[in-house]
Amino acid sequence: MHFLRTFLFHALVAIAASSVPLSAASAADNLAVVTARVPCATLLATAIEDIGGSGSRITRASEAADRQGITSCIVEGTLAPSIGFRIALPTRTWTQRYLQIGCGGLCGNIAGMVGAADGCVPLNAGGFVQGATDMGHQGMSGDFGRDAQKRIDFAYRAQHLTAVLARKLIRAYYGQPQAYAYFTGCSDGGREALIAAQRYPEDFDGIIAGAAAMSFTTQNGLYHAWQARSNTGPDGKAILVASRLPLLHKAVLDQCDALDGQKDGLISEPRNCHFDPASIQCAAGQTDTSACLSAQEADAVRKFYAGPIDAETGVKLTLGGPLPGSELNWAGVFVPMSADQSFASTMIAESAMPVLYDNSLPQIAKVADVRFNADTFKRLAGVHALYDATNPDLSRFVQAGRKLILWHGLGDPHISPLTTIAYHEALQQRFGDAALQSFERLYLLPGVAHCSGGEGPSQIDLLTPMLEWVEQGKAPGAIIASQADPAKANSFGQPGSPTGSGPDAGPPRGMNPPPAMAAVSGVKSPVQSRPVFPYPQLPRYSGKGDANQASSQIAGPAQYLGSTPAWIGSNYFTPDSYR
Known part of the structure; x- marks a missing residue:
């Protein structure tokens, strides 16, 4: 069936x-x-x-x-x-x-x-x-x-x-x-x-x-905060910077560009692309990293693709992250041009915090305050029916x-x-x-x-x-x-x-x-x-x-017949969550 x-x-x-x-030019221009x-x-x-x-x-x-x-x-x-x-x-x-x-x-x-x-x-x-x-x-x-x-x-x-x-x-x-x-x-x-x-x-x-x-709630409350935190090292600086993205993007295309039947620099069905940044990770002790990613950089990339995950339970807190083939577009969003620059994702997440959280409770005001777990998701759920569509x-x-x-x-x-x-x-x-x-x-x-x-x-x-x-x-x-x-x-x-x-x-x-x-x-x-x-x-x-x-x-023909992954908010896409 x-x-x-x-x-x-x-x-x-x-x-x-x-x-x-x-x-695109056949205009429906038939009204007086x-x-x-x-x-x-x-x-x-x-x-x-x-x-x-x-x-x-x-x-x-x-x-x-x-x-x-x-x-x-x-x-x-x-x-x-x-x-x-x-x-x-x-x-x-x-x-x-x-x-x-x-x-x-x-x-x-x-x-x-x-x-x-x-x-x-x-x-x-x-x-x-x-x-x-x-x-x-x-x-x-x-x-x-x-x-x-x-x-x-x-x-x-x-x-x-x-x-x-x-x-x-x-x-x-x-x-x-x-x-x-x-x-x-x-x-x-x-x-x-x-x-x-x-x-x-x-x-x-x-x-x-x-x-x-x-x-809206998980997008602004979890996704952007996760992307920014995933790219922040112990010194508070960015792990991956924009100049490294062409290397990553080329590796993704080398593996996945032709999967849709056309080698044209575009990935038409990125869900069929199972790229692992470990494939371009530098060998242990390697000093020249111009053609490979450090272990720390590869880990940040892995987290970007995955999106927010509860570290204790392994449950996905959003549907996922950006798809393979999007790497150059990360620049200026959660991958800054230099390690000392701030992230647009931080600005987006922190700007939305007064909109998302219950004002009667202790405020989450900074990306550093966000805890990626079911408790944070439940707190955001209070405004799901108000903002989400x-x-x-x-x-x-x-x-x-x-x-x-x-x-x-x-x-x-x-x-x-x-x-x-x-x-x-x-x-x-x-x-x-x-x-x-x-x-x-x-x-x-x-x-x-x-x-x-x-x-x-x-x-x-x-x-x-x-x-x-x-x-x-x-x-x-x-x-x-x-x-x-x-x-x-x-x-x-x-x-x-x-x-x-x-x-x-x-x-x-x-x-x-x-x-x-x-x-x-x-x-x-x-x-x-x-x-x-x-x-x-x-x-x-x-x-x-x-x-x-x-x-x-x-x-x-279509090349992917699966469905989107399960996540903690899967019921959000049902009428019941709005009642």
């Missing part, structure tokens, strides 16, 4: 993949343009206390042009107590769609760019009203976590109220409601996307969730006809792709293969780092396939991923239409590795474009043309 279910699932994936051309019915300034008087409560108000309603020259009515203000929002309503180009943009890290600023939408024609033509929120606080500090209301606003309230507000402003400005609403976000924006699907399925017709920090019960979402696209870079050093795969598996178990095909797709991008960048092609358009799925009933198949042009990409590596500009438009500090690592590695992938098929299907070379171009790749 299991074999039959697996066969049928793969057959359905193959059919879906072949039903859509390998193109609607122009503004009232002057922009009149929106300043719109009452919004019915949405956010006493003290909610609009502080700005004025026209401005974005970088593409699209003029919009920019509406800004506050939903009580302190949720900042920004809604951009095109004056003459609106095609009856609304797009809400998630923000990364601990948020604290208005998201400025739409990711995973490269080449989306309706977006670039100003066809969307766009909205975003700072999630109820300003700045990257986690100090807001000491306020119970701000915790709720960050967890789920801010994005929901922003969606409600956008609907009201759209009606007021255009004299009619939107035809369709969408949400897209990566990192914590991916968590926000899944929160919307799980808690507020009425808000959006289509949701795109990238590299979602869906297991791993509930697979999307019954209301499915009944409403909504659509969900999940995506993740397989070279992500911040959030293990195993988390997204585990959520897909939980949905599969909850709904069954056939029903899952009706509303969800998962795309995994080889070599791609956190939300963008890395060695693999990271420039993608998932928004156009989502429009076609929601509005035309055309289920997405393969998408094309291309190498990004650094000169044209924003800080998440994705061109797009901004709702804002300036320093607050990018992701939080430390969210992406230094771009120089790929350049100095000597093993950068030559792949220029590649089709990415719905999971678990992989591409393979057709035998004709340039293997580094998408046009020479066709659908191949």
Whole structure:
């Protein structure tokens, strides 16, 4: 029976993949343009206390042009107590769609760019009203976590109220409601996307969730602390530094690059790669370590891959660490450029501590204070139902006809792709293969780092396939991923239409590795474009043309049919943990 279910699932994936051309440019631009019915300034008087409560108000309603020259009515203000929002309503180009943009890290600023939408024609033509929120606080500090209301606003309230507000402003400005609403976000924006699907399925017709920090509690409370501690020697300095990563990465590729049938500098199915850093460990007493890892370095690498583990019981405290093939992307995250530098992982973990822990108990304020055991996990479990977005019960979402696209870079050093795969598996178990095909797709991008960048092609358009799925009933198949042009990409590596500009438009500090690592590695992938098929299907070379171009790749079979490993929080991916 299991074999039959697996066969049928793969057959359905193959059919879906072949039903859509390998193109990111087939725009679902079939809705009439609607122009503004009232002057922009009149929106300043719109009452919004019915949405956010006493003290909610609009502080700005004025026209401005974005970088593409699209003029919009920019509406800004506050939903009580302190949720900042920004809604951009095109004056003459609106095609009856609304797009809400998630923000990364601990948020604290208005998201400025739409990711995973490269080449989306309706977006670039100003066809969307766009909205975003700072999630109820300003700045990257986690100090807001000491306020119970701000915790709720960050967890789920801010994005929901922003969606409600956008609907009201759209009606007021255009004299009619939107035809369709969408949400897209990566990192914590991916968590926000899944929160919307799980808690507020009425808000959006289509949701795109990238590299979602869906297991927020363990991700920020254990994963980053473990990565930083694993790379800290007795002298308090880093054990492994960035200059050593090309050596490690090359060894991983030498062993595993060809496992997917193509030797191209990318590992398409890293779960089949069982690399042991002992294979490049220096011999005892060896003084020249330029071509090998010291025993201490190899041990740190081993711990990175494994992720947090309870030393006493051997139980996994998260799903795991970064996957083989991601090594260059560790630079600047938990592997600093020099031994004396601090870790971004330390900053991430310590910033989140006020958000995660019960303020009535003794505080865990430093990475050095974290104990990797079941007691710490249980303490974090107190806010699991508040922040996490791993509930697979999307019954209301499915009944409403909504659509969900999940995506993740397989070279992500911040959030293990195993988390997204585990959520897909939980949905599969909850709904069954056939029903899952009706509303969800998962795309995994080889070599791609956190939300963008890395060695693999990271420039993608998932928004156009989502429009076609929601509005035309055309289920997405393969998408094309291309190498990004650094000169044209924003800080998440994705061109797009901004709702804002300036320093607050990018992701939080430390969210992406230094771009120089790929350049100095000597093993950068030559792949220029590649089709990415719905999971678990992989591409393979057709035998004709340039293997580094998408046009020479066709659908191949899945190569890994296992499931994600058991860990202490496996029940988190069930509805029961939210009751």
